[in-house]
Amino acid sequence: MVVRIRLARFGNKHSPIYNVVVAQARSARDSKPLEVIGTFNTVPQKPTNLSDEEARRARAFKEVSLDRSRAKYWLGVGAQPSGSVWKLLNLAGLVEPKEKSQN
Amino acid sequence: MPPRIQNQLASNSLLPFLSSTSTPSTSSSASLSKLPISQYSPSSSCSSRRSSRPFSSTASTQTKLRNEMFTWLKKEGEALKNHTPGSTNYLSALRFRGEEGQRPPSWPFPLNPSFVSEPVLSEELRNDIYERVVVKKKSVRAVSVELGVDMRRVGAVVRLVELEKRMKQQGKSMALPYARAIHEMIPTTPLHDDARGHRFKPHEAINDLPVHRLTETQIFYPVSESRQFNRVDAGRVFSAAPAQEHTQVARNASDPAAAVSRVTQQPSTIETVGKGADETQVLQAADMRIPHPHLVAHQRHRLEKPNEAREAQDLYKKRLKVEETAEKERKRISKERAEQKLLKVQPEASRFEFRFKDVEVSRETVGKDGRGSKAPGHRYGVPSYDRKKGQVKIPTRVEV
Amino acid sequence: MRNRATTPLSKPKLRQSWSKYNLFNLQRLRNPPTIAKTFFQQKWTAKSMARAYHGEQVRESQWARMFSRRIRSVVPMNPVKLAEDDGSAMSAGRGSGLENVTYAEQGRANSRLTPFTQMTFAPLERRLDVAIFRAMFASSARQARQFVVHGAVTVNGKKMRYPGYLLNPGDLFQVEPERVMFATGAPKDKFERREGRVARRKASETTAEAEAAEEGAVAAEETKESEVEGKEAEQEAENPREALKTLLAQAKSIMAGNKDAMSAKRKQELRGFQKAVKRVLSRSESSTVLTDSLESQFSELTLLLKAKRTEKKNDKGSKKEQKQSAAQTSESSSATASESQPGEKLTEAFRQAAENPEEEVDTSELTDDEFDVLKRALVQMRDNPIDSSKPYATPWRPRDYMSAFALIPRYLEVNQNICAAVYLRHPVARPGFSEVPTPFGESVGTSAFAWYLKRR
Numbered sequence: 001m002v003v004r005i006r007l008a009r010f011g012n013k014h015s016p017i018y019n020v021v022v023a024q025a026r027s028a029r030d031s032k033p034l035e036v037i038g039t040f041n042t043v044p045q046k047p048t049n050l051s052d053e054e055a056r057r058a059r060a061f062k063e064v065s066l067d068r069s070r071a072k073y074w075l076g077v078g079a080q081p082s083g084s085v086w087k088l089l090n091l092a093g094l095v096e097p098k099e100k101s102q103n
Numbered sequence: 104m105p106p107r108i109q110n111q112l113a114s115n116s117l118l119p120f121l122s123s124t125s126t127p128s129t130s131s132s133a134s135l136s137k138l139p140i141s142q143y144s145p146s147s148s149c150s151s152r153r154s155s156r157p158f159s160s161t162a163s164t165q166t167k168l169r170n171e172m173f174t175w176l177k178k179e180g181e182a183l184k185n186h187t188p189g190s191t192n193y194l195s196a197l198r199f200r201g202e203e204g205q206r207p208p209s210w211p212f213p214l215n216p217s218f219v220s221e222p223v224l225s226e227e228l229r230n231d232i233y234e235r236v237v238v239k240k241k242s243v244r245a246v247s248v249e250l251g252v253d254m255r256r257v258g259a260v261v262r263l264v265e266l267e268k269r270m271k272q273q274g275k276s277m278a279l280p281y282a283r284a285i286h287e288m289i290p291t292t293p294l295h296d297d298a299r300g301h302r303f304k305p306h307e308a309i310n311d312l313p314v315h316r317l318t319e320t321q322i323f324y325p326v327s328e329s330r331q332f333n334r335v336d337a338g339r340v341f342s343a344a345p346a347q348e349h350t351q352v353a354r355n356a357s358d359p360a361a362a363v364s365r366v367t368q369q370p371s372t373i374e375t376v377g378k379g380a381d382e383t384q385v386l387q388a389a390d391m392r393i394p395h396p397h398l399v400a401h402q403r404h405r406l407e408k409p410n411e412a413r414e415a416q417d418l419y420k421k422r423l424k425v426e427e428t429a430e431k432e433r434k435r436i437s438k439e440r441a442e443q444k445l446l447k448v449q450p451e452a453s454r455f456e457f458r459f460k461d462v463e464v465s466r467e468t469v470g471k472d473g474r475g476s477k478a479p480g481h482r483y484g485v486p487s488y489d490r491k492k493g494q495v496k497i498p499t500r501v502e503v
Numbered sequence: 504m505r506n507r508a509t510t511p512l513s514k515p516k517l518r519q520s521w522s523k524y525n526l527f528n529l530q531r532l533r534n535p536p537t538i539a540k541t542f543f544q545q546k547w548t549a550k551s552m553a554r555a556y557h558g559e560q561v562r563e564s565q566w567a568r569m570f571s572r573r574i575r576s577v578v579p580m581n582p583v584k585l586a587e588d589d590g591s592a593m594s595a596g597r598g599s600g601l602e603n604v605t606y607a608e609q610g611r612a613n614s615r616l617t618p619f620t621q622m623t624f625a626p627l628e629r630r631l632d633v634a635i636f637r638a639m640f641a642s643s644a645r646q647a648r649q650f651v652v653h654g655a656v657t658v659n660g661k662k663m664r665y666p667g668y669l670l671n672p673g674d675l676f677q678v679e680p681e682r683v684m685f686a687t688g689a690p691k692d693k694f695e696r697r698e699g700r701v702a703r704r705k706a707s708e709t710t711a712e713a714e715a716a717e718e719g720a721v722a723a724e725e726t727k728e729s730e731v732e733g734k735e736a737e738q739e740a741e742n743p744r745e746a747l748k749t750l751l752a753q754a755k756s757i758m759a760g761n762k763d764a765m766s767a768k769r770k771q772e773l774r775g776f777q778k779a780v781k782r783v784l785s786r787s788e789s790s791t792v793l794t795d796s797l798e799s800q801f802s803e804l805t806l807l808l809k810a811k812r813t814e815k816k817n818d819k820g821s822k823k824e825q826k827q828s829a830a831q832t833s834e835s836s837s838a839t840a841s842e843s844q845p846g847e848k849l850t851e852a853f854r855q856a857a858e859n860p861e862e863e864v865d866t867s868e869l870t871d872d873e874f875d876v877l878k879r880a881l882v883q884m885r886d887n888p889i890d891s892s893k894p895y896a897t898p899w900r901p902r903d904y905m906s907a908f909a910l911i912p913r914y915l916e917v918n919q920n921i922c923a924a925v926y927l928r929h930p931v932a933r934p935g936f937s938e939v940p941t942p943f944g945e946s947v948g949t950s951a952f953a954w955y956l957k958r959r
Contacts, residue, residue: 066461
């Protein structure tokens with residue numbers, strides 16, 4: 001059995017929010033995972049408390065919360081990130097970017 | 104129509120104490136209204152009809168009450184129809200109108216003198232506040248003390264004037280006649296030419312002490328007669344903290360200004376009582392909890408050395424500056440700390456920025472069964488009550 | 504939501520509204536009798552009276568959840584008092600305070616009790632619709648609610664469509680100024696409505712025509728333009744007078760239109776303005792100095808003038824001066840003075856011209872006050888023009904009986920120019936005063952508070 005790091009969808013209709021979970025690859029999305037190591041909000045947020053000039057240049061952001069040490073540990077014991085989690089972990093500097101052919 | 108009258112009698116619980124008029128000039132109508140309610144039924148409308156339209160045979164559309172209302176509006180109410188610029192025009196002023204030279208009462212509701220219509224900032228004062236803060240770069244705290252305006256109000260005024268300027272620049276329509284009319288109707292605080300005017304007639308009380316929850320209880324606390332039991336001790340009793348050490352009491356008494364600034368500039372150093380979730384900070388004395396604690400130190404200095412007005416002024420400025428720098432430093436540190444916790448990544452391929460926040464997954468946060476409330480992410484096996492009755496389902500905050 | 508906020512006269516209920524019905528009901532409001540009433544009955548009547556005013560649009564269960572028995576209050580502190588003593592005098596001796604705390608002072612402090620129970624409905628003041636009404640942006644809480652639902656309100660720059668949004672301290676809310684003018688302005692009368700209809704029809708016709716005629720007109724206009732340019736210099740001399748004339752006509756139409764609708768003060772102002780304009784007009788036939796300096800002063804009034812003023816003023820002014828000096832030598836000194844500093848010397852020139860007996864028929868009437876009136880009236884006319892396309896009576900004037908309800912509580916900071924307000928903090932009680940505007944007395948407030956304590 002493969003252990004994967006993947007996303008599990010929460011939230012209501014039209015307002016998704018994801019848990020970054022470590023789970024057995026064959027288990028259901030909504031089943032209880034081995035561990036929850038973070039969250040990912042895919043809905044872009046507008047930055048606040050800015051002046052007019054800054055607000056025009058500012059980029060919208062996506063919030064990620066992650067326990068980096070746990071993520072490192074699970075990667076170390078052979079957990080395989082799913083595609084979207086791989087991207088996140090890459091941005092966090094935990095894994096190398098995936099090559100295009102592997103996708 | 105007897106049944107209808109009955110019905111009115113039963114349902115109209117408020118009528119008896121809503122009498123029609125109080126002034127003696129309309130004693131006839133007042134006496135009419137004090138008659139039993141059957142007088143209000145449509146059958147009585149013929150009397151009013153007789154008076155207003157003697158030869159008409161059609162039934163009057165106006166009820167007696169409406170007639171009464173319009174007569175009142177034409178007689179006493181006439182004064183309330185239009186305002187006189189520069190003075191209020193409230194209902195409670197009607198009975199005072201007879202005596203000339205008396206200032207009209209400032210409460211708009213005759214039965215509720217505890218609510219008074221307090222003055223608002225005049226246009227000039229508002230612009231002056233903006234100029235002091237934005238152009239002259241004075242701190243909000245200093246401007247607040249100078250003009251006798253609450254600090255939150257100063258901040259709000261700056262925001263509003265800024266918005267006004269921007270709207271003017273964009274050429275958006277504004278409600279100028281409306282603004283003028285409102286400022287004619289309600290009392291306003293004018294801009295005085297000299298600083299003394301604002302000192303003697305401040306816009307509002309700037310040193311409001313919010314009543315703390317702990318002080319609402321009454322505590323019987325026996326103290327020996329020889330003991331100096333002051334505000335600081337009272338605060339400790341309210342929050343059930345042990346009495347202060349003698350050495351600390353002596354140190355605070357020797358330099359009260361330092362004791363106050365220690366608390367106000369580093370709120371995290373305040374002593375706490377209780378354990379775990381019940382841990383709370385010890386209730387501080389009023390000297391520390393008022394918005395302008397530096398004013399107390401200033402006054403103390405003036406009391407001690409009444410002849411050194413100029414030194415007191417200099418010291419006051421210095422104290423203000425120290426307070427301001429401490430505030431700025433505190434803001435900077437908290438901002439830095441927030442930045443450190445956050446990792447911002449802006450990938451080139453993406454339109455978005457990714458903000459990584461560090462969380463902790465451990466035995467303490469997750470708990471033994473993995474269901475701890477501090478654990479990251481949405482929890483498993485816990486129902487979500489967000490659509491239940493009584494939950495707030497509309498936005499609770501809007502970020503600027 | 505169905506509007507149940509009617510203001511019947513037979514079953515009087517007070518509402519958050521500026522209507523004259525409400526004013527009449529407020530006028531005949533008395534404290535409910537407590538004699539021969541059980542405590543429950545007293546509480547019931549008090550609560551039903553108060554709830555008809557406070558948050559009538561909020562369901563009872565919703566309000567019951569919002570109610571809090573903890574009432575916010577503050578005590579204004581005096582830094583001098585705090586500096587004088589550290590509070591130990593209050594507990595000195597046997598615990599009843601030292602002798603020097605005078606009883607008179609204590610008595611005064613006690614007489615100003617904090618009216619806590621008048622703050623029963625403070626949580627409702629946080630609602631967006633109520634706050635809009637309190638900031639005087641709407642004539643009733645129901646209307647404020649409609650503004651929110653119809654998307655005319657922003658909170659912190661974002662559109663907020665929930666009237667039940669609870670404002671947080673520091674929130675800035677803004678209503679569209681046009682809506683506010685409509686809500687607080689006097690309504691149009693029959694004739695004004697008709698005028699508006701006619702204007703609208705005309706506008707739709709002209710746009711249709713203009714589209715058709717546009718191509719043809721372009722060529723014709725080009726030929727005309729050269730002529731127009733030639734005439735412009737002459738026109739300009741007339742322009743200030745024309746502007747004044749149109750203003751005078753406006754003032755006349757206002758005076759003629761609805762006599763009872765205006766306050767006496769405003770009528771007086773307008774009459775003074777009429778007089779002043781007439782005088783200036785009659786005078787400017789003979790002396791162009793006045794029109795010239797008026798032009799420089801009130802150039803904002805006419806866009807036409809604004810465009811060309813700076814270019815042509817100098818040569819035109821000199822021309823007129825020559826004419827002037829030829830006609831009247833006495834006038835020329837004042838004319839040069841006013842030309843050199845048109846803005847500053849205007850009043851001076853006015854006075855000199857008024858005092859000059861040779862020229863004027865009606866002398867010495869134009870005092871400084873009148874001139875001020877004229878100036879103010881002109882500025883007001885510019886800000887508050889006659890415009891039949893607006894949904895309210897123009898020029899804008901406040902609704903009838905608005906001043907009886909005009910108040911802005913301290914927890915709001917309002918900028919009326921842009922129709923924006925900041926919710927500074929939650930309303931608080933202080934010794935002697937409460938910040939929640941409620942028309943009911945202490946007895947109603949206390950009984951209503953007791954009702955919601957749920958111990959009945």
